[in-house]
Amino acid sequence: MKITFLTIFPKIFDCYLNESILKRAQKKGLVKFGIVNIRDFTADKHKSVDDKPYGGGPGMILKIGPIYRALRSILKKSEIRNLVPTSVGISASLRKSETNPKFKFQKSKTRIILLSAKGKTFDQKMAGKFSKYKHLIFICGRYEGVDERVAKHLADEEISIGNYVLTGGELPAMIISDAITRLMPGVIKTESLKEESFAIRPKNKLKIKNLKLKIVCEYPQYTRPEKFLNWQVPAILLSGDHKKISDWRKRHSRTKIQKQGERI
Numbered sequence: 001m002k003i004t005f006l007t008i009f010p011k012i013f014d015c016y017l018n019e020s021i022l023k024r025a026q027k028k029g030l031v032k033f034g035i036v037n038i039r040d041f042t043a044d045k046h047k048s049v050d051d052k053p054y055g056g057g058p059g060m061i062l063k064i065g066p067i068y069r070a071l072r073s074i075l076k077k078s079e080i081r082n083l084v085p086t087s088v089g090i091s092a093s094l095r096k097s098e099t100n101p102k103f104k105f106q107k108s109k110t111r112i113i114l115l116s117a118k119g120k121t122f123d124q125k126m127a128g129k130f131s132k133y134k135h136l137i138f139i140c141g142r143y144e145g146v147d148e149r150v151a152k153h154l155a156d157e158e159i160s161i162g163n164y165v166l167t168g169g170e171l172p173a174m175i176i177s178d179a180i181t182r183l184m185p186g187v188i189k190t191e192s193l194k195e196e197s198f199a200i201r202p203k204n205k206l207k208i209k210n211l212k213l214k215i216v217c218e219y220p221q222y223t224r225p226e227k228f229l230n231w232q233v234p235a236i237l238l239s240g241d242h243k244k245i246s247d248w249r250k251r252h253s254r255t256k257i258q259k260q261g262e263r264i
């Protein structure tokens, strides 16, 4: 899989992507990260990526033009259809989009995701869905916002990582990429993933007065030493008795209860 970040702060990504599991996944050729500087696609001599909002208001808004041109530069030729040539200019192609319902980058294995606080909240299910694509492109928003036409015409979806406002989409893009990368075959041990799916398997669904509930469990984990200061690891975990350990873990699972269709 390839993951491309469109950003005006390309340096932000370096240290996180080049450590630990993500670094190993790249070395093994399981994932490839690409960083595209939106500023490289500006059309004026000041290289401006943002401008004042129409209608007034505080702050600056990321312009659609550089984002559009950056996307065109990374999408495959076969994925760009129903668009007028770049030389005609962004406003013309957007005018066309208003009248052409088929206007979209046409692609099936690539997904364009805009990070924004007003998007749909990211969860583990989305991580699974995204991990099936060949190419994910994250558009990292900044400042007071991104021209709404990016969400409407260029992105396939708008995603948030939670109900709080950050200074930009770079951290959310890395968080989502991390959650996706670890699901790819060969990135981490399959047993670790199995343990997680145990927590959400259908058997764990409860039905109370027509209300379907899903139980998500996380049990406490310990490692050496057996005793630190006065704090002892529970004896059962040292017993080697798998059945007892499994029962203990079930009993000590921190339980979050999720209503059908609700996110926790």
Ligand code: ADE
Residues within 6 Å of the ligand: 115, 116, 117, 141, 159, 160, 161, 162, 163, 164, 165, 166, 167, 168, 169, 172
């Ligand atoms: N940009 C600013 N806040 C964000 C959030 N919570 N999620 C995704 N992108 C954001």
